[in-house]
Amino acid sequence: MISRYLIDNIIEAASNLLRNKPRTLLTSLGIIIGISSVIILVAITNGAKTIIEEQLVSLGAKTIVLKPIGRTRSGVYRGMAQDFNQNELSLMKAMPTVESVSPIVKTSNQVSYRNKSQVVAVVGSNEDFARINDWPTESGDFINEMDVQDGARVCVLGASVQKRFFGAEDATSQSIRIDGISFKVIGTLTEKGLTPGGRDQDDFILIPFTSLNRWDYKGQLYGISNIIVSSTTTEDLEFTKFSIRKMLRETRGLLKDEFDNFEMVTYEKITRKILQTTNILKILLSAIASISLVVGGIGIMNIMLVSVTERTKEIGIRITIGAKSRDIVFQFLSESALIALFGGAVGIALGYFLSQLVSNFVGWPAIISTESIIIACLFSGFIGIFFGIYPAFKASRMDPIKAIRNEQ
């Protein structure tokens, strides 16, 4: 029975709005513009956020850099530096929240190819190095797990080394000598360029860290000076840190009152700040867009007031034949809500298409969540009802005798 009443009202309201299509369209324009700009802004900032997130992750938002040497809080070096060892490495690798572990052993060695010979930075690492550093090969392959297991004499050249020793020629499949021992070049890395500090990131040769130890003819064992650990997710980072610290303290037999003789560096704080900033930006932009929604709502109120005045006589007739105030309120609220919902629906569609357009233009994805669509619908409905209340109330309070005498 209630629903019949509802349906009757909505049909009546819809047919009434359809009678004056240009006016209905113009009235809903404010809502269309408001909703579509909110949709666009949220979609674009959401897209930007995922891009930023991705970049942060690739920059190390979920990585931990382990370094030997602990420091006291005042910055004074304390105790002996202790390099990491293979055992610690495999224990880390076995942790459930650890995605990959990459050791870093840095040396400088005499490197020669044909008649050219230079001292070059050599980095011993493993197959995870490329993934953790998000560093694809330009040509050939990266070292794999087998190479690391076998201590294979293979190497991957940084872009600068490739250029210096081989020029335009592709180094892949050639052999170079590192401290007199022959290494086969299996690939070259893409160019990363200079750091902001001006250091050439591409000037090194990467080999399995196991082969570095093996060929050291001086009998000197290179320790693992750094380990880069990547956590499965950013959320797990804290737990991973905790597990590693516990493991290292245990294997190293550190007593309760002893300081760590290693340190762990993460980029969490920076990451969180940046993500917070994008969130603030999103809220700010939506708030600005919402202003146009309010303006749209006032437009609806304005037209509804005009409509009430125009239909004074009709309202009088309806009250005379038995309409109660709630019937009149409902009649006009249905209309304003319908206008706003129509505007909301068109606004969502328009916002959808425009955000695809803008996305092409700015070059990052537009992400429209169902959440933002639902919120847009609810919000436009709310605007319609909120700004329809006053005109509807005014209509319901009419004196039927005066209203019925009104000539349009």
Add this chain to the structure above:
Amino acid sequence: MNEHKTIIELSNINKIYNLGNTKLQVLFDICLQIYEKDFIAIVGPSGSGKTTILNIIACLDRPTSGQYILNDIDVNSKSNDDLSEIRNKSIGVIFQNFNLISRHSALENVQMPLLYSDITDKKTRTRKARECLEMVDLTDRASHYPNELSGGQQQRVAIARSLINDPDIILADEPTGNLDSQTSRDIITLLKKLHEAGKTIIVITHNDEIAKETMDTINLKDGKIV
């Protein structure tokens, strides 16, 4: 004097309009008793308060003072919404200028009071509206809009609308005022038929023919019954 029960009873009804700093009294101590199945004409010169009294009887207006008992209900104690319900169920009102809603068809106008009643079934509504249009002999104009109908036809639609909830009382304010004499006669015949069907009818009129047909005539002059 009358075997029927009292349906409308006005006692000492006064109506005073406040016009800024002056007061205009248009009804003076009106006392009136109307019985079921009465057919009453209200006559009087222009401005004598006929419409004012009819609006009060129709529960569209409230007297400044006095008591109005309708069907044993004290009308003054009721809220506006209660009065809407009373108008919807027990009173049918007909106006000189018909007061149809122009963007609705004849059939839709006739069934509009049902929108505010308990009858929610669409089929029942349409059937009832058609029956009422049949009573005023307008079935062939059901889908016409008011501006496609003659004055007499519009008034018959208005009468059909007043009948839709089968009210006990029909109130008409100069129903033939805008119609020519032949059409007026049709309307009078209709009102007579409704009276014969058992309705209580009060009609304001300048039309002697109507006044002749009624059982009784109330003469108003300067807001007083004479």
